[in-house]
Amino acid sequence: MKKFIETLKNIYKIEDLRNKITFTLGLLLIYRIGSFVVLPGVDPNGLGSLAASGQTGFLGLLNMFVGGSFTRASIFALGIMPYISASIAMQLLTLAVPYFQKMQKEGESGRRKITQITRYLTIVVTAVQALGYVTFLNSIAGPAIIIGSFLFTISTVVVLTGGTVFCMWLGEKITDKGIGNGISLLITVGIIARLPFALVAEFTSSLAGSSGGLVFFLIEIALWVAIILVTILLVQGTRRIPVQYAKRIVGNRQYGGVRQYIPLKVNASGVMPIIFAQAIMTIPMMVYQGVTQEQDAGWLTKTLGDPYGFSYNLLLVILIVVFTYFYTAIMINPNKIADDLKKSGGFIPGVRPGEETAEHIDEVVSRITFPGSLFLAMIAILPSIAKLAGVNDSFAMFFGGTSILIMVGVVLDTLQQIESHLLMRHYDGLMKSGKKRKLA
Numbered sequence: 001m002k003k004f005i006e007t008l009k010n011i012y013k014i015e016d017l018r019n020k021i022t023f024t025l026g027l028l029l030i031y032r033i034g035s036f037v038v039l040p041g042v043d044p045n046g047l048g049s050l051a052a053s054g055q056t057g058f059l060g061l062l063n064m065f066v067g068g069s070f071t072r073a074s075i076f077a078l079g080i081m082p083y084i085s086a087s088i089a090m091q092l093l094t095l096a097v098p099y100f101q102k103m104q105k106e107g108e109s110g111r112r113k114i115t116q117i118t119r120y121l122t123i124v125v126t127a128v129q130a131l132g133y134v135t136f137l138n139s140i141a142g143p144a145i146i147i148g149s150f151l152f153t154i155s156t157v158v159v160l161t162g163g164t165v166f167c168m169w170l171g172e173k174i175t176d177k178g179i180g181n182g183i184s185l186l187i188t189v190g191i192i193a194r195l196p197f198a199l200v201a202e203f204t205s206s207l208a209g210s211s212g213g214l215v216f217f218l219i220e221i222a223l224w225v226a227i228i229l230v231t232i233l234l235v236q237g238t239r240r241i242p243v244q245y246a247k248r249i250v251g252n253r254q255y256g257g258v259r260q261y262i263p264l265k266v267n268a269s270g271v272m273p274i275i276f277a278q279a280i281m282t283i284p285m286m287v288y289q290g291v292t293q294e295q296d297a298g299w300l301t302k303t304l305g306d307p308y309g310f311s312y313n314l315l316l317v318i319l320i321v322v323f324t325y326f327y328t329a330i331m332i333n334p335n336k337i338a339d340d341l342k343k344s345g346g347f348i349p350g351v352r353p354g355e356e357t358a359e360h361i362d363e364v365v366s367r368i369t370f371p372g373s374l375f376l377a378m379i380a381i382l383p384s385i386a387k388l389a390g391v392n393d394s395f396a397m398f399f400g401g402t403s404i405l406i407m408v409g410v411v412l413d414t415l416q417q418i419e420s421h422l423l424m425r426h427y428d429g430l431m432k433s434g435k436k437r438k439l440a
Contacts, residue, residue, distance in 0.1 A: 011422065017421040021124040022176070024174050027174050028185065031170055032067065032074050034075060034330065035066070035190075037076075041144075041152045042141075042146070043144045043146050044073070049141055050071050050137070051072075060393060061402075066190050067277065073144070076163045076167060078129055079186070080168060086124075088222075089121060090121065091326075100114065130160040131160060134153050150313035168183075180413060181410065184409075187406060188410040197400055198397070198398050205392040206231055216390075223399075224399055226403060226408055235344055243346050243348055266371045268327070268365075269331060274376070274405045275406065278402055307384075308383065308388075316381065317381060320376055321377055324369060324372065324376060325373065328369050331432075332361075333415035337361055339358040
């Protein structure tokens with residue numbers, strides 16, 4: 001504990017890092033305050049039925065991602081999810097459409113153009129989902145709407161669109177001037193905000209139940225902690241490829257060898273496959289409700305309306321595996337790694353430099369990505385298993401699954417960024433002592 005406090009003091013000593021953390025916490029606070037601001041024309045006292053409907057099923061999952069804003073009829077009810085959906089669409093277009101491929105190769109100017117198009121697409125996606133949300137409010141919490149239907153529809157679509165754009169701006173500002181990935185942090189803060197309520201609900205449910213009681217609750221917590229630890233190992237797990245770097249020894253003109261490694265993560269794509277997969281799963285229902293103005297989508301509701309159902313989890317597993325490979329391919333370029341090795345005079349023992357090295361790295365990446373993606377998917381469907389075991393709906397969503405993966409991944413990524421700032425200034429990281437390092 002003493003070392004941890006000393007490390008916090010070291011963080012405070014670094015003005016740049018202190019300002020980044022303060023800036024990030026300030027914007028996250030604004031986001032949380034905005035989640036309690038109710039839409040114009042809605043009586044917050046009449047939202048009891050809306051709050052009840054958002055405790056379980058598909059709506060409960062969506063409500064968790066936006067930190068409860070969905071059931072509070074907040075101006076941030078749709079959160080950052082439309083932006084993520086637009087980002088998915090743009091990245092797929094970048095792979096499939098030559099125009100966007102060319103734009104991506106233009107460097108910084110091309111990336112700015114893609115970002116701008118993503119923002120415009122976010123507005124379109126948000127407007128469609130906002131129509132679905134208006135339909136949902138009319139059917140679930142109709143008496144709470146105190147203005148005319150047409151005026152309420154127009155004002156709600158405008159306000160929800162503005163709310164999502166503002167959340168997008170907050171996320172981008174955190175990424176640029178704060179610490180961590182802003183978009184991921186907004187989602188994580190929303191999830192963490194729902195955790196205390198889920199724990200209280202599960203504790204109450206366990207005490208009121210006829211079997212297990214407090215003992216069953218303690219076992220659940222122990223298993224929950226174990227799943228978190230396993231998830232940390234999954235996120236941090238690496239595979240190292242030995243690389244022999246030729247190094248000339250000055251003076252006797254002989255060459256020696258210094259062995260180094262290429263670290264390849266088992267889950268190089270982080271939490272993005274989970275976030276993208278869940279965003280994809282929410283789109284069909286929201287679009288259907290916005291276009292048809294109906295709540296029941298028939299087979300679509302049966303397939304995607306129950307996050308604990310077999311069809312929902314099967315589709316979720318498939319999407320997670322696909323997006324894991326997709327993001328790994330974006331983040332790891334075997335050809336570039338092979339070229340860099342060749343230029344630096346390095347090679348993988350037993351493998352020829354150049355094309356064979358690229359093929360070898362690609363093979364290793366494919367081998368470790370497949371089990372990593374399956375493990376990622378397995379943790380994502382754990383809430384359904386917990387639900388079958390008798391865990392309360394609200395806590396089952398945190399029992400492994402998407403919430404754990406996102407929280408662990410984002411927290412670790414943020415801590416690593418903080419640690420890099422400490423190490424650059426010759427301090428030990430967060431997980432070590434806070435003593436000042438001696439310069440060699």
